[in-house]
Amino acid sequence: MKEITTVNYLDDVRAFSARNEEPTWMTDLRVAALEKAENLELPKIERVKFHRWPLFNVNTEEYAPETMNIPSFDAMKDNPVIVQQGSITAFEQLSAKLAEQGVIFTDMFTALQEHGDLVKEYYMNKAVEMDEDKLTAFHTAFMNSGVFLYVPKNVVIEEPIEAIFIQDSASEESFFKHVLIVADEHSEFSYLERFQTIGDQKVKVSANIVVEVIAKAGSKVKYSAVDQLGENVSTYMNRRGHIMRDASVDWALGVMNDGDVVADFDSDLVGEGAHSEVKVVAISAGKQTQGIDTRVTNKASHSVGHILQHGVIRERGTLTFNGIGHILKGAKGADAQQESRVLMLSDKARGDANPILLIDENEVTAGHAASVGRVDPEEMYYLMSRGLRKDDAERLVIRGFLGSVITAIPVKDVQKEFVDVIEGKLNA
Numbered sequence: 001m002k003e004i005t006t007v008n009y010l011d012d013v014r015a016f017s018a019r020n021e022e023p024t025w026m027t028d029l030r031v032a033a034l035e036k037a038e039n040l041e042l043p044k045i046e047r048v049k050f051h052r053w054p055l056f057n058v059n060t061e062e063y064a065p066e067t068m069n070i071p072s073f074d075a076m077k078d079n080p081v082i083v084q085q086g087s088i089t090a091f092e093q094l095s096a097k098l099a100e101q102g103v104i105f106t107d108m109f110t111a112l113q114e115h116g117d118l119v120k121e122y123y124m125n126k127a128v129e130m131d132e133d134k135l136t137a138f139h140t141a142f143m144n145s146g147v148f149l150y151v152p153k154n155v156v157i158e159e160p161i162e163a164i165f166i167q168d169s170a171s172e173e174s175f176f177k178h179v180l181i182v183a184d185e186h187s188e189f190s191y192l193e194r195f196q197t198i199g200d201q202k203v204k205v206s207a208n209i210v211v212e213v214i215a216k217a218g219s220k221v222k223y224s225a226v227d228q229l230g231e232n233v234s235t236y237m238n239r240r241g242h243i244m245r246d247a248s249v250d251w252a253l254g255v256m257n258d259g260d261v262v263a264d265f266d267s268d269l270v271g272e273g274a275h276s277e278v279k280v281v282a283i284s285a286g287k288q289t290q291g292i293d294t295r296v297t298n299k300a301s302h303s304v305g306h307i308l309q310h311g312v313i314r315e316r317g318t319l320t321f322n323g324i325g326h327i328l329k330g331a332k333g334a335d336a337q338q339e340s341r342v343l344m345l346s347d348k349a350r351g352d353a354n355p356i357l358l359i360d361e362n363e364v365t366a367g368h369a370a371s372v373g374r375v376d377p378e379e380m381y382y383l384m385s386r387g388l389r390k391d392d393a394e395r396l397v398i399r400g401f402l403g404s405v406i407t408a409i410p411v412k413d414v415q416k417e418f419v420d421v422i423e424g425k426l427n428a
Helices: 006-019 024-037 096-100 108-114 116-122 134-142 377-384 390-406 412-427
Strands: 081-085 088-093 104-107 145-151 161-168 177-183 188-198 205-215 220-228 233-243 248-255 261-269 275-284 289-298 304-313 318-327 335-344 350-359 365-373
Touching (some): 006 134, 024 116, 024 134, 081 104, 088 104, 108 116, 108 177, 134 233, 177 188, 177 220, 205 220, 205 248, 248 261, 248 390, 261 275, 275 390, 275 412, 289 304, 304 318, 304 350, 304 390, 318 335, 318 365, 335 390, 390 412
Parallel strands (some): 145 177, 161 188, 188 220, 205 233, 248 275, 261 289, 275 304
């Protein structure tokens, strides 16, 4: 692998941008990020050492799969859907009715060509800054696919909007996705995202995924995700909400990957009355390490941010939850609450649940709860006394422990899929 420097990759970055007919501003942004990437520091995830992980492997060759794996869809449904395999968009669906209302849901490169000014207004300058750290700059320079969703003012979408991102285990292509979601004033919708690896090849790949959700005044976004990237994918995941006056973003995130993961799940409450509920569940197994920072920053008065994180660890797995509630000066009447709990199913597992409250204002409400332990023996005794075997009783307790996120997913079929994923992880 070449060292990440402007000299080594400048021609590759410019060629990729030209090949995808990107506007000049995007090419310039990539080059600026590349120039900064080599000198910036890594983000700090408390109690997780990931500086030696292979997060900087770059493969700039075009992806050319032998076959495309498009999931089957109910022909009677016409809800918005995008499926991408690697950097290729395999399937795209948006009803004429929503298109006439001004809804945009398309791959990132089409959005740059057809809606460049709109993308430029929000891309890496509202929620996530290009040069926050080494990984965000690296992402900006080498982003090779993604989607753009824009829902206009006052538009309410009843059916869920779905994005499916498939990583091919036989491919050496870097998996650098960018998801940009803009909810204009008083719009409402649910967005469902799935990351998954297909195949059982052992090619080691870097994933660098950035999701930006811009919720403008009075908008309501329900964001759900089920992450199932494979064992040989080392992942950096950054999901961030920029939430304005009286807007809300509710997150339901299932971190079910098999490889090592570091993640930032952040909500910036920048407008008065902004609201965010963050629900995260994760399972670590094998020798896997997952470190998750979940942060809510109350920047405005009467803003409300709640964090609920539940995790399960098997075998030699490691899982770290850092819950961070930060109330800034001037955010009077703000509310920051968090709960992080970890169940360990093995003597060799390692779990951390670290609550962090940073309060810079008076007249606010804040609280936290954290625990790391084993399955409650009283719950086990109660279930086994009614005829359940130990394994079945333990599985039932775990499903209930993780159920808060499952029930928040807006599609029943995906709820069932999520349960199956959990069962598979526990049975592995």
